[in-house]
Amino acid sequence: MSQNTSSAVMQQRSEPHDSLDDFPTQPWATRALCEHVLSGCYLRNKTVWEPTCNRGHMVDPLGDYFNAVWASDIHDYGLDGAFQHDFLMPFTPHVMKWAMAKPDWIVSNPPFRLAEQFIERARGVASEGVAMIVRTSFLEGIGRYENLFSKNPPSIVAQFSERVPMVKGRLTATGSTATSYCWLVWIKGAGNTKLVWIPPCRKKLERADDYAAYGEVAE
Ligand SMILES: C[S@@+](CC[C@H](N)C(=O)[O-])C[C@H]1O[C@@H](n2cnc3c(N)ncnc32)[C@H](O)[C@@H]1O
Incomplete structure (x- = not known):
């Protein structure tokens, strides 16, 4: 079988250590x-x-729900x-009022190298639940098992059945990716981890103007 080595497919979201991970x-x-x-x-x-709001591409859909x-x-x-605001630093006065008010939920796509710290902080702040989209490979690793999953396993692991292409600095309607993603969800008081699959839904949930700021149209 021939291997697909196009740059889009090979996009691995690998970034320098101090990168903001703008994906x-x-x-x-x-x-x-x-x-x-x-x-x-x-x-x-x-x-x-949404503590890593970037250009608002999660903020907008969250506003609908x-x-x-x-x-x-x-x-x-x-x-x-x-x-x-740096989510991992002490809260600034602006942000303090949110943290004190305890948002019900924190939902984010954290920078990959800081995801564990983001999850820990978010779990301490949100009163009801935390949802983080991460590469599925985040589920493996001895360090993460020992520090996070063995102590605080997510309530839900929701694996995408479709790929979610993420490229640097913008959205793309057409890009592809070799990386698989899932949502990890912690809900206060929920029981053992449930594994679920997100059915194919991109076509149904995509809107024509999602990519308008980048001159692209949903297919
Ligand atoms: C993978 S992008 C996700 C952006 C946005 N959540 C989305 O999904 O469209 C990661 C974002 O985390 C932000 N970021 C990186 N380190 C951060 C930190 N310590 N505190 C808050 N935001 C941070 C970056 O600026 C970037 O916007």
């Missing part, structure tokens, strides 16, 4: 979380904080209403 999430993947994974969580009157969305990022990408 935005296609909006349909966040809609898939709300429609297929959190559908029983009555999100309509809940608050959610939650009552209020708070947005921050370590870097200012120009998103209206977002605060600049």
Whole structure:
């Protein structure tokens, strides 16, 4: 069998150690979380904080399902209403009021190399649940097993049946990827880890204007 080595397919989201990991999430993947994974969580009157909001590609879809969305990022990408904040540092006064108010949920696509710390911090702040989209390979590793999964296993592992192409600095309607993603969800008081699959849903959940800012149209 011939191997597909096109640069899009080979995109591995590998970044220098100090990179911001600027790989935005296609909006349909966040809609898939709300429609297929959190559908029983009555999100309509809940608050959610997206602490790595970037250009708002998760913030927008979250706004369709939650009552209020708070947005921050370590870097200012120009998103209206977002605060600049390093999620792993002590809370600044702006952000303190959110942390004190305890958002019901924290939903994010954290920088890969800091995902474990993001999960730990988010679990300490959100009052109801935390959902993080991560590469499926995040599930393996002795360090992560010992530090995270053996002590605080997620309530739900939701594996995408489709690929979610992420490219640096923008959204793409057409890109492909060799990387598989899943949502990890921690819900306060939930029991043992449940493995679920997110059915094919990209076509249904994608909107024509999702990629408009990048001059692309959903296929
Ligand atoms: C993989 S991107 C995800 C962006 C956005 N959540 C999305 O999915 O479209 C990671 C984001 O984390 C931000 N980031 C990196 N380190 C951070 C930190 N310590 N605190 C807050 N945001 C951080 C980057 O600026 C970048 O926007």
